[in-house]
Amino acid sequence: MNQDDTPLWHPDTIAVREGLPRSAYGEHSEAVFLTSSFVQPDAASAAARFAGEEEGFVYSRFSNPSNTAMERRLAAMEGTEAAISTASGMGALLLLMLGLLKAGDHVVCSQSVFGATIKLIAGEFGKFGVESSFVPQTDTAAWRAAIRPGKTRLLFAETPTNPLTEVCDIRALADLAHDADALLVVDNCFCSPALQRPVVLGADLIVHSGTKYLDGQGRVVAGAVCGSRDIIEGRLLPTQRTTGVTLSPFNAWVVHKGLETLGVRMQAHCARALQLAVWLEAQPGVAHVYYPGLSSHPQHALAMAQQSGLGGAVLSFAVTADGPERARARAFHVIDSTRLCSITANLGDTRTTITHPASTSHGRLREDQRAAAGIGQGLIRIAVGLEHPADIQADLARGLRHLP
Numbered sequence: 001m002n003q004d005d006t007p008l009w010h011p012d013t014i015a016v017r018e019g020l021p022r023s024a025y026g027e028h029s030e031a032v033f034l035t036s037s038f039v040q041p042d043a044a045s046a047a048a049r050f051a052g053e054e055e056g057f058v059y060s061r062f063s064n065p066s067n068t069a070m071e072r073r074l075a076a077m078e079g080t081e082a083a084i085s086t087a088s089g090m091g092a093l094l095l096l097m098l099g100l101l102k103a104g105d106h107v108v109c110s111q112s113v114f115g116a117t118i119k120l121i122a123g124e125f126g127k128f129g130v131e132s133s134f135v136p137q138t139d140t141a142a143w144r145a146a147i148r149p150g151k152t153r154l155l156f157a158e159t160p161t162n163p164l165t166e167v168c169d170i171r172a173l174a175d176l177a178h179d180a181d182a183l184l185v186v187d188n189c190f191c192s193p194a195l196q197r198p199v200v201l202g203a204d205l206i207v208h209s210g211t212k213y214l215d216g217q218g219r220v221v222a223g224a225v226c227g228s229r230d231i232i233e234g235r236l237l238p239t240q241r242t243t244g245v246t247l248s249p250f251n252a253w254v255v256h257k258g259l260e261t262l263g264v265r266m267q268a269h270c271a272r273a274l275q276l277a278v279w280l281e282a283q284p285g286v287a288h289v290y291y292p293g294l295s296s297h298p299q300h301a302l303a304m305a306q307q308s309g310l311g312g313a314v315l316s317f318a319v320t321a322d323g324p325e326r327a328r329a330r331a332f333h334v335i336d337s338t339r340l341c342s343i344t345a346n347l348g349d350t351r352t353t354i355t356h357p358a359s360t361s362h363g364r365l366r367e368d369q370r371a372a373a374g375i376g377q378g379l380i381r382i383a384v385g386l387e388h389p390a391d392i393q394a395d396l397a398r399g400l401r402h403l404p
């Protein structure tokens with residue numbers, strides 16, 4: 001029970017009810033506050049609000065009701081005290097690192113995270129003296145060995161990863177981080193709080209690309225960081241105020257409304273993905289399927305424990321082939337034979353998307369780097385949407401039936 005005797009809400013209820021109180025007009029669906037600034041009642045209130053001594057909206061670079069409503073809902077869904085919205089998922093990471101790191105600090109990161117995340121940590125922050133080590137996603141001993149006592153401030157993980165769906169042990173990494181006085185950051189983009197709540201497993205901060213499942217319909221680019229009030233309001237909000245990595249109120253509103261259907265969408269996405277993964281595993285032209293919901297997945301048990309018993313909506317599969325050239329030709333054939341799936345790198349949409357990671361998301365790597373990362377030329381990634389599963393299956397069967 002809450003202090004006022006209202007029961008603590010179930011996550012499904014939080015998703016549709018948490019936000020800000022209605023405005024004076026009594027709107028049922030939340031309004032969008034498209035305003036760059038807010039009129040202050042008097043000079044003394046303006047001074048107090050600018051100084052952060054009094055609550056009240058001031059200027060939309062750092063506060064707007066549409067953003068606050070979305071942040072409250074997302075924080076409640078993740079189980080954190082607070083959240084801060086940002087212009088994109090990469091903006092969330094940038095804000096987090098700018099707010100928490102300084103030259104000489106060290107970050108340990110999985111080598112399988114989103115490519116731009118690696119570039120941000122090693123490249124952009126490397127330029128300013130932040131050091132980093134990249135370790136195999138599932139090798140907890142390697143994470144432990146990479147920690148530099150007194151210097152490591154953040155451990156950064158994404159689980160499951162893209163495109164090979166490797167799952168790391170969030171609780172084990174949280175323990176490692178805390179033993180070293182560091183924080184564990186988890187990119188929860190692939191599972192969303194509907195499946196996985198990393199803070200319950202000990203993580204300190206969650207980053208999101210709201211562009212994916214939180215919006216869920218491929219409409220906006222957005223991001224957020226969720227965590228304690230001390231970090232979000234005490235450290236990241238001042239940095240956002242200075243740097244302006246702010247989400248537009250309209251996009252915040254779109255994500256806010258998207259969160260209402262996140263739970264039911266994720267259930268439907270995951271059911272379709274599992275059905276497709278099982279079918280793909282049985283196809284003669286398919287050499288391997290990467291999907292945490294399959295018992296053949298190396299971290300299946302861990303994924304089921306961490307992800308509410310669901311595998312997520314992203315899967316990859318490798319076509320059979322003798323050599324990289326043939327593998328690429330076959331993968332391209334399967335992709336080009338689809339009529340329903342969209343050939344686009346985004347994910348988390350109602351529409352199924354299909355990509356060839358070796359020539360798109362991982363296209364800038366050398367062949368040997370790709371091989372080390374396990375991204376072969378025959379690999380195809382599917383982010384399963386909400387079309388009828390039989391139609392998605394038929395779309396892939398067309399190319400798989402007659403491989404060149």
Ligand SMILES: Cc1ncc(COP(=O)(O)O)c(C=O)c1O
Pocket residue numbers: 088089090091114158162187189190208209210211221222223
């Ligand atoms: C796991 C993951 N994290 C972060 C991002 C970056 O998000 P955004 O494109 O919203 O900046 C992406 C984008 O694809 C992603 O897949």
